Every structure is written in C-alpha cells, then in structure tokens.
Amino acid sequence: MNDPSKVNLKRVVIDPVTRVEGHGKVSLLLDDDNQIHEARFHIVEFRGFERFIEGRPYWELPMVVQRLCGICPVSHHLAAGKAIDQLAGVSELSPPAEKLRRLLHWGQSLQSHALHFFHLASPDLLFGFESDVRKRSIVSVIESHRDLALKGVKIRKYGQEVIKAITGKKIHGMAVLAGGMNRALTTDQIKQLKIDIKDIINWTEEALVLVRKLYLSDIALHTKFAKADSAFLSLVDKDGTLDLYHGGLRIKNADGSILHDHYDYSNYTQLIKEQVKSWSYMKFPFLIERGPQTGWYKVGPLARINNCDRIDTIKAESYRQDFLAHSEDALVHPPLAFHWARMIEALYCAEAIAKMLDDPDLCSGDLMRRGEKQLEGIGVIEAPRGTLFHHYKINENDQVTMANLIVSTTSNNQAMNESVRQVANTYVSGRELTPELLNNIEVAIRAYDPCLSCATHAVGKMPLQVELLNSVGETVARCSRSSETGFNVE
Amino acid sequence: MKPDLTLNEMRILILAVGNRSRGDDGVAPIMLERVANKINGLANVEFVIEEVYQLQPEHIYDIDMADAVLIVDAATDLDANIRLSPIHASKNVEVGIHTVSPVNLLGLYQNLFKKAPPPTLLLSIKACEFGFTEKLSRTCQDSLAEAELVALDKLANPHSFFNHSGSSRAMQGRR
Numbered sequence: 001m002n003d004p005s006k007v008n009l010k011r012v013v014i015d016p017v018t019r020v021e022g023h024g025k026v027s028l029l030l031d032d033d034n035q036i037h038e039a040r041f042h043i044v045e046f047r048g049f050e051r052f053i054e055g056r057p058y059w060e061l062p063m064v065v066q067r068l069c070g071i072c073p074v075s076h077h078l079a080a081g082k083a084i085d086q087l088a089g090v091s092e093l094s095p096p097a098e099k100l101r102r103l104l105h106w107g108q109s110l111q112s113h114a115l116h117f118f119h120l121a122s123p124d125l126l127f128g129f130e131s132d133v134r135k136r137s138i139v140s141v142i143e144s145h146r147d148l149a150l151k152g153v154k155i156r157k158y159g160q161e162v163i164k165a166i167t168g169k170k171i172h173g174m175a176v177l178a179g180g181m182n183r184a185l186t187t188d189q190i191k192q193l194k195i196d197i198k199d200i201i202n203w204t205e206e207a208l209v210l211v212r213k214l215y216l217s218d219i220a221l222h223t224k225f226a227k228a229d230s231a232f233l234s235l236v237d238k239d240g241t242l243d244l245y246h247g248g249l250r251i252k253n254a255d256g257s258i259l260h261d262h263y264d265y266s267n268y269t270q271l272i273k274e275q276v277k278s279w280s281y282m283k284f285p286f287l288i289e290r291g292p293q294t295g296w297y298k299v300g301p302l303a304r305i306n307n308c309d310r311i312d313t314i315k316a317e318s319y320r321q322d323f324l325a326h327s328e329d330a331l332v333h334p335p336l337a338f339h340w341a342r343m344i345e346a347l348y349c350a351e352a353i354a355k356m357l358d359d360p361d362l363c364s365g366d367l368m369r370r371g372e373k374q375l376e377g378i379g380v381i382e383a384p385r386g387t388l389f390h391h392y393k394i395n396e397n398d399q400v401t402m403a404n405l406i407v408s409t410t411s412n413n414q415a416m417n418e419s420v421r422q423v424a425n426t427y428v429s430g431r432e433l434t435p436e437l438l439n440n441i442e443v444a445i446r447a448y449d450p451c452l453s454c455a456t457h458a459v460g461k462m463p464l465q466v467e468l469l470n471s472v473g474e475t476v477a478r479c480s481r482s483s484e485t486g487f488n489v490e
Numbered sequence: 491m492k493p494d495l496t497l498n499e500m501r502i503l504i505l506a507v508g509n510r511s512r513g514d515d516g517v518a519p520i521m522l523e524r525v526a527n528k529i530n531g532l533a534n535v536e537f538v539i540e541e542v543y544q545l546q547p548e549h550i551y552d553i554d555m556a557d558a559v560l561i562v563d564a565a566t567d568l569d570a571n572i573r574l575s576p577i578h579a580s581k582n583v584e585v586g587i588h589t590v591s592p593v594n595l596l597g598l599y600q601n602l603f604k605k606a607p608p609p610t611l612l613l614s615i616k617a618c619e620f621g622f623t624e625k626l627s628r629t630c631q632d633s634l635a636e637a638e639l640v641a642l643d644k645l646a647n648p649h650s651f652f653n654h655s656g657s658s659r660a661m662q663g664r665r
Contacts, residue, residue, distance in 0.1 A: 052622045064511075073543075119547060139583045142601040150602055157548040 026420060026441055041413075041420050041445060050403040058087050058377075058394045062176045065390070065405075074108035074163055075383035078245070079390040081176030082379025087394055088178035089371025096364035097180040102245050103356050104166045104175060105381065106349040109244060110204070111159025112384035113301070113346035116449050117207055118152025121339050125214040129225075129443045148210070151203040155346075158200050162353065165189045180368035187363060194357050201315075201350045208319060208343040215340050216326070222336045226444035228418035229254045229333045230296055231287070232303035233411065235382050238262065240309030242320075242348065244382040250307045251287070251297065256330025259287075265380040268389060274406065284413050285406055296414035299386025300448065301341040306331045311344075313351035319344045335419050335447040342449070373398075383408050385449050409450045419444040500648050501536045503556035507563040509543055514617030514630040518562040521615065521637050529645050537645070545590045550599040558651035559610040560644065561592045562637070564617035564630070571633035573614045574640055579607055609651040613641060 026041055053064055061080040066073035078101060085093065093101070122141050142149045165185060167173025175181055215222050236250045237243035248262035249271070263271060274283035275292045286295030297303075305324075311317040323340060324332065332341070356362070379390045386408030393402040420441055427440040510516035519541045529537055540552060545561070553559055565573070580597035590598070592612050599607045615637045619627040626634065644650060 115547065139581075139597070139601055142583075142598075146602065153547045153550065153602065156546075157551060160548060 026445070041416050050405055053403050054400050056400050057398050058084050058392060058400055059178055059398070061390075061392065061400070063174055072108070072112070072383050072385070072388075074104060074167075075381060075388055076390070077167075077173075077176055078105055079379045079381045079383070079388045080392075081178075082246075082381065083377035083390045083392050084178040084379075086377030086379070087374055087392065089374050090179040090369045091371070092369065093180055094364075094366045094369055096184065096361040097367045097369075098245075099356060099359055099361050100166055100181045100184070100367075101176065103353060103362065104163060105245050106353050106356070107159045107162025107166070109159075109384045110162075110200075110346055110349040110353070111156045113342045113349070114152055114155035114159065114204065114207070116384075117211060117339060117343055117346070118149060118155075120449075121446055122148070122211075124439075124443045124446065125211065125339065129440050148207070151206070154196075155200055155203055155207075155350075158196055162193060165193060177368065179370055182367070184364055184367060185362045190357055190362060193353075197350070197354045197357065201347070201354060204343070204347045204350045205315060208340075208347050211340050211343050212319075212322075215336065219326075223334045226335045226419035226423045226447065227333055228335065228415050228422060230298050230415055230418075231259065232306050232331065233297045233299050234304040234307045234387055235265070235380065236262075236308050242304055242308040242311045242345075244304075244345075244349075246381070249380075249387075252307055252331060254331065254333070265389070266378050268378065268380070268391075268406075272406070274410070282410055282413050283406075285411050286414070296418075297411065298415045299408055299411040300338060301345050301384075301386075302332065302335075302338045303386065304382060305341040305344055311348050313348050313355070315351055316344055316348035319347065335415075335444060338447045338449065385409055386411055409448070412448045412450065416445055416448050416450065419447075499534050499536050500557045501538060501555065502645065502648055502651070503538045503552055503559045504540070504645075505545065505549065505552075505559065505561045506539070506541045507543070507545060507561065508541075510624055511622065513619040513621050513623050513625065514627055515564050515620050516624065517564050517615045517617055517626055517630050517634055517637075520626070521562060521634055521641065524638050525641050525645070528642060532646060535645075535648050545592060545595045547590060547595070547598055549590075549595060550602060553595070553599055553607055553610075554603065556608055558608050558648060560613060560641070560651075561610065562613045562615065562641065563592070565614035566617060568614055568616045571616045571629075572637045572640060573612075574644070575612055575614075577610050577612045611644065611651060613637060613644075 053061065056064060061084055062077045065076040065080045081101070085091075118141075122145075126141060126145070163173065166181075167175040168183075175183070231254055232252045234250060235243055235247035237247040240250075249265050249268070250261050251259040251263070253259050260271070271288060272285050273288050273292075274285045276283055284292065284296065286292045287297060288295070305320055308320075311320050323337075323344060326332075375395070376393045377391075381388050387406075388408055389404070389406040391402075391404040392400055395401050423440050423444045504522060506518040506522035508515045508518040510519055522539060522541060526537075526539060529535075538552070538556065540549075542549070561577075577593050578596060579600040580591070580593035583594050583597035583601060592610070596607045596610060615630065616633040617627070617630050619630070
C-alpha cells in the first residue's frame with residue numbers, strides 16, 4: 001500500500017455514491033498524472049446496534065432489529081426470529097409458521113429486487129455507463145420505457161402488500177415470535193393477493209428477459225467490467241436447491257469446485273472471521289482457513305444462482321440454466337451479472353408466492369412450538385443482498401449479553417473494493433475526471449446493491465459531492481450533483 | 491380553484507416520515523400521533539395517515555387517491571424551528587430504495603401518471619440529533635410544539651392547500 005505522505009497525491013472523493021442505499025464514499029488517491037495509487041470504498045456511518053440491543057429481553061429482538069434498520073426490516077426480522085427460535089429451544093417450526101415466514105421473505109425479496117433493477121440499475125444498462133448523467137436517470141427510463149417503470153413500481157407495491165398482509169403493517173409490523181408466528185392469513189387476504197400474482201409473474205419475467213438482453217448486447221464489456229473473481233457463499237437446501245430461508249452453507253471456489261457443502265451455520269465462527277480496517281466502519285469478513293488476503297468471498301443473488309444445483313420453480317429454473325450456459329467459466333463472475341441473477345431470483349419469488357398462495361396451511365392456526373430455553377441462538381437467512389447472520393447470547397434473565405451481526409453488504413465489502421480498484425485503473429486512470437467516468441465506479445458498486453444506511457432520513461441529506469484534494473489536503477476542485485440542481489462545478 | 495366541499499368529501503393524505511428509534515428522526519411520526527386524535531371528526535374531510543420510514547416509489551399510488559397531501563419530515567437545514575412550504579414535482583427525478591425525496595416522489599408521480607400531483611405541502615421540523623434513542627433533543631421538542639400548531643391549523647382548513655401559488659391542480663375527484 002502506498003503512503004500518501006511520501007508521494008505527491010491528489011485525492012478524489014465521491015461522497016456519497018448516488019443510487020446506492022445509504023451513505024458510502026469512494027476515495028481515489030491520484031498522483032499528478034492522474035494515475036490511481038489506491039481506491040477505497042468507505043463506509044462512513046457507524047451502525048453500532050449490536051451494542052444497543054445488549055441488555056434487551058430476547059423476545060424483543062425481531063421487533064427491535066427491524067426498527068434499527070429500515071432497508072431490509074423483514075430480513076432482520078426473520079433472521080432474528082430464527083435466532084430466538086433457538087433461544088426458545090425450538091428447532092423446528094410448525095409447517096404453517098414456516099410457510100408464512102417463507103411467504104413473507106419472498107415478498108420482501110421480490111420488492112427489493114424489482115425496485116433495484118427498474119429504478120436503480122436499469123438507467124445504467126439502458127443508456128450506457130458513460131452517457132450523460134442527465135440522460136442516465138429514472139426519468140429517461142420513464143420517457144423511453146414508461147410501461148417498464150410503472151410495472152417496476154407495481155411489483156414493488158405487490159411485495160409490500162404481501163408484507164403488510166402477514167405483518168399487519170408495511171413498517172413496524174410484527175409477525176415472528178420465538179417458536180412461530182403470531183397470526184395466520186385469512187382467506188380474504190389470500191384472495192386479494194391472488195388477484196395480481198399472474199401479472200406480477202409476467203412482468204417480472206419481462207424484466208428478466210430485458211436484463212438478459214441488455215447484458216448480452218455488449219457481453220464483451222459486461223463480462224470484463226469490474227470483474228473480481230472470488231469464492232461464493234450462500235445457503236442451499238439439503239439437496240442443493242436454491243433456498244432463501246433455510247439450509248446449510250455452501251462455498252464454491254472461484255473455479256467452481258466446492259470448498260464446503262451443507263456446512264452447519266451454527267458453527268460459522270469457525271468458518272468466518274471479520275477484519276477491521278482503520279478507514280472504514282464496515283468490517284471485512286474472510287474465510288479463516290484462507291486468511292484475510294485471499295479469503296474474501298461474495299454473497300447475494302450471483303452467489304446463490306452460482307451455488308445452487310436447481311431452482312424449484314419452472315420458469316426461474318429454465319432461466320438459471322440459460323444464465324449459466326452463457327459463461328465460458330465454471331461460474332459466472334462479472335459483477336454486472338448480479339443484475340441478471342437478481343431478476344432470476346425475483347421471478348423465482350413471484351412463482352413461489354403464486355404456488356404458496358394455494359396452500360391451505362397459510363390459514364392454519366397451528367403456529368407455535370415450544371421448547372427448553374437455550375442461552376445461545378444463531379439465525380441465518382439469504383436476505384435480498386446476501387447471507388445474513390444474527391448471533392445472540394442471553395443470560396438467565398433472558399437479557400441479551402452478546403450480539404453479532406454479519407450483514408450481507410459486509411460480506412461483499414472486499415469484493416466491492418476490488419471492483420472499485422479494477423474499474424478505477426481501467427476507466428479513470430490517466431483520463432480527465434468527469435461525472436461519467438466517476439459513474440463507472442458507481443455502476444460497479446451498484447451491481448452489488450449495497451445497503452449502507454441505518455435508516456436515518458431527513459430532508460436535504462443526500463447530495464452527491466466530489467472533491468479533489470492535493471497531497472496536503474487542500475481542496476483544489478469540487479463538484480456536486482443533486483436531483484434539484486443537477487451537476488455543478490465550483 | 492378551491493374544491494367544493496359540499497359536494498365531495500375531501501381526502502387528505504398525511505405522510506409522516508421518520509424512524510422513532512433514531513432520535514429526532516422520529517419527530518414527524520410523534521407529531522402525527524399528537525395531531526391524529528385532534529383532527530378526527532372534522533366535517534367533510536377524510537384523513538389518510540401513513541407513518542413511513544422513508545418515502546418510497548409506491549407512495550405515488552397513495553398520492554393518487556388523495557386530493558391534497560401533507561408530508562412531514564425532520565430537517566437539518568432550517569433557520570427557523572419549522573418550515574411549511576408548497577412543493578412541486580422535480581424535473582430531475584432520482585430514486586433510491588429508501589431515498590426518494592418529496593420533490594422526487596412528486597416528480598415520479600408526474601412522469602409516470604402524466605398529470606400534475608395534487609397540491610402538496612412539506613412541513614419540515616428542525617432536528618439535530620439522530621442517535622439510537624427514542625428521545626427528542628431539546629431543539630426538536632421546541633420545534634415539535636410549533637409544528638403541531640401549524641399542522642392543526644392547516645388540516646382544519648383544507649381549502650388552504652389550494653391557496654398556495656403554483657398549485658397546478660384543482661381538486662379533480664379521486665382516481
């Protein structure tokens with residue numbers, strides 16, 4: 001690593017990155033010839049809620065963690081729920097309770113994936129990474145593909161309706177209890193959800209066909225862009241089928257060989273360790289047996305589609321096979337393929353919801369199981385952005401004494417840095433800095449769909465600022481971008 | 491143009507944006523809770539109240555069911571304790587999964603539905619602390635009291651939503 005004090009460097013800061021979730025910052029350390037010395041994707045917000053929940057009674061956890069994270073509240077609700085099932089001594093839920101949780105999870109994943117593609121990623125893919133930033137926006141998508149944008153909102157809304165039906169509210173809903181669920185669905189609710197599900201499947205498939213077409217339209221560029229080969233980690237069910245709610249951990253090496261299979265996630269502390277770096281609040285997880293330098297891995301839709309042996313819905317499975325057939329390697333590595341994989345999963349979720357809505361168990365009152373209290377619980381699910389770990393210890397008074405969460409974006413931390421570095425060296429180094437060039441870095445980060453916020457929201461806090469600093473920290477140039485004023489140079 | 495309340499019941503959507511677990515960020519939901527009981531029973535007005543973490547694209551459908559909209563949110567860039575102002579659709583819409591600003595939401599509405607959004611007011615409440623707590627800062631508590639009075643006055647006089655210059659759409663009936 002280069003020492004900025006020893007060479008004459010400038011620092012380019014993109015703060016925050018637009019069209020990703022929350023506050024992130026990219027720093028590029030440049031020399032006088034605009035050559036990249038180093039690239040870092042910073043996480044500048046401190047989450048800290050692992051400490052915040054210490055001392056709270058464990059049965060509050062599903063409610064508390066979803067209040068603290070407004071991005072994937074359902075994912076945290078479910079992962080915490082799985083952990084407190086164990087604390088309550090329940091190793092197996094009643095079938096109706098598990099089906100309700102799965103339905104809830106599919107609703108959340110569907111709405112998250114749909115919106116990411118339609119409103120965050122599609123401008124890049126439809127108009128090109130280096131096109132005018134004013135053109136590369138959701139407005140342009142609406143102008144040229146209004147039907148597509150409307151369907152994206154409708155799919156998103158449908159996912160939210162699934163969540164509301166099960167949890168009672170779109171936010172702050174409560175469904176998961178230690179050992180089960182707190183209510184079943186009514187036949188009227190199921191009837192309502194069935195009305196639109198065929199359209200949702202069709203629209204999701206249309207989006208998948210579009211992203212496939214866009215990816216393949218410039219496959220030479222898309223396969224090399226921000227490429228950072230690594231191992232993949234995800235849950236799979238006991239026969240290797242894609243499973244977002246439960247299963248064992250599968251880790252595939254970059255060459256496609258299996259490093260671990262059906263690994264019991266209760267032993268994750270023997271598998272994964274987290275490294276701390278001084279310049280970021282986000283940790284860097286790595287596989288212990290490989291060490292921090294080479295042990296990093298990717299999670300998320302691309303990992304799941306690469307890792308599973310099959311998908312148990314007809315259309316999504318067909319598209320999964322097609323997806324893999326387009327790779328010359330054993331696995332599909334390009335970060336932009338995340339977009340394609342994400343929509344395969346979205347279609348899977350829509351199909352799975354349709355199938356589940358015919359299951360009479362959703363209206364069953366057999367929702368709770370009981371067991372003997374345990375002092376440690378670990379819950380793992382596949383959140384929209386990847387594998388999510390919740391680990392708690394409690395005392396005899398049922399109070400949380402230890403909490404450790406590895407969120408999906410954390411697992412992709414090193415991969416995002418590798419992609420930023422790769423893109424910066426390929427697309428920015430030696431060229432005049434422009435919003436379009438800087439956006440190449442954002443395109444790479446967006447592919448991972450990172451989720452950086454901790455749900456604070458206030459008016460006027462989301463501008464894009466870029467600063468150019470010389471080797472002694474003086475600002476030599478500054479530019480900004482916001483929805484109100486567009487791109488400005490000072 | 492003012493709506494004829496003798497013919498139609500007017501529907502006002504109130505969106506309170508914020509996270510109660512993040513200090514002052516929760517001021518809008520707290521204010522709405524205080525106001526809700528006091529606006530029940532106002533003649534010829536139906537209030538649809540939504541507490542949300544963030545504004546999201548699907549809220550365009552809630553807006554489409556309303557004759558007027560009040561968005562309440564914490565703000566860090568105020569000189570005064572509160573600011574009540576009409577807002578209009580942004581021309582340059584940017585959307586995030588949890589980062590749709592009020593003007594961007596209206597912009598999304600206008601672009602997708604190809605019509606002007608209903609008259610919309612943004613009530614911004616001065617906030618400064620966003621830590622992990624359910625308590626409001628002293629500054630925010632002062633702002634809250636003022637915001638409550640302004641909101642009540644505005645909601646008790648729904649015609650006033652249409653008085654602000656630049657409101658580009660009169661009450662058209664619900665769609």
